[in-house]
Amino acid sequence: MALLLFVSVCLVLLSGFPVAFALAGTALWFAGIGLLTGTLDDAYLSALPNRLYGILNNQTLMAVPLFVMMGVTLERSKLAEQLLDAMGALFGGIRAGLALSVMVVGMLLAASTGIVGATVVTMGLMSLPAMMKRGYDPGYAAGAICATGTLGQIIPPSIALVLLGDVLSSAYQQAQLQMGIFSPRTVSVGDLFAGALLPGLVLVGLYMLYTLLLAWRRPHYFAPAEAVPLDRALLARLMVALVPPIALILLVLGSILMGLATPTEAAGVGAFGALLLALIRRQLSARALLGALEETVKITSMVFMILFGAALFSLVFRGLGGEALIHQLLTDLPGGVVGATLVVMAVIFLLGFILDFIEITFVVVPLVAPTLLMLGLDPIWLGIMLGLNLQTSFLTPPFGFALFYLRGVAPPSLNSATLYRGVIPFIAIQLLMMGLLALWPALATWLPQQIYGS
Incomplete structure (x- = not known):
């Protein structure tokens, strides 16, 4: 019955059918x-009413609408x-200068907004026409923009890491109870933010290294390169922009990392700072504010409706015994x-399609994490591996959302086959990053240990 339920949900x-209602309706x-x-x-x-009340009363999840508002x-x-x-x-003095610029800007937007759709659409509208006009390969240009847009999944502050932090915290507590261990250690969003910093920067470095090798x-x-003198005017533009x-x-x-604020408090500060920045740049009209609030409500409502259905x-x-079945299967x-x-990483990667x-x-x-944690995996390392794996779901056809976002704003000359061809090397780079993290777990665990001592 449990396996039939899972298969039925996938088919629906x-x-x-809308995800939240597919989950809830099939389960009912x-x-x-x-x-x-x-x-x-x-x-x-x-137990369902208490579970739903716990979701609404969850202080960690309160960071979601605030980070969305900020982005x-x-x-x-x-x-x-x-x-x-x-x-x-x-x-400008480098042959692949515009491509490298797109990656640096995408990294900064990822750390500022954390919203994949907004980053891909914005970069697609601004960068893709310029890259194609200058003679860039259309496939590479599309792949670079899509891959750079997905950095918001792994570079903190990331909404995906906030959601993963909440899920892994519950899974870690569940695993400890099942093993009869009562440890004071917990898995916080701050742990995942600290753990994701180095892998996120290494991933950006791999993108740039691939671009330079390809050039x-x-x-x-x-x-071709277009040399631009590094004068005071350029330095002033850089300062104002950066x-x-x-x-x-x-x-x-x-x-968050210094322990001065919780993720929710920091998200509130970030949302206020974004409003202040928009006001200084004279982009905060009443219409723009209303539009931002409406978009925040839409995204937040979608997330929480899916959470209720899940x-x-x-x-x-x-x-129906599904959890025990998965535990036995994995062990x-x-x-x-x-x-x-x-096996878990392979299944999640395939589900990302x-x-x-x-x-x-x-x-x-939530179904696989408790068993993996009981087998001895570090929860922070597992969270970052899952984050990197989920990042690929935005690039894998046929339902990669980054592909849809860019296709919606790309010129008609960029067909789907070219777009799919362009993202394949970047999917391989993300899988390579997962392999590096598997070989050197300290990439994810070293910084949290230095900051939090855990």
């Missing part, structure tokens, strides 16, 4: 069958345009913890 999702159907056949204890459904406001303040103009001038091997993919977003990033992320699904799935795999981790990161985070991760 593939039919195009199977709950009714389980109650009638005696295979489901009604105590599981009785939407910064996206509407035309911050990216000024950044790209200044970075383009700085890297060396296939120079016809890129426009200082405000970097100051906001340091204020938000630094306050809560009902997980209760019914657990009541019986050859290779122990390595084999179980490889058809599901969004939110569905995977709320549906799949």
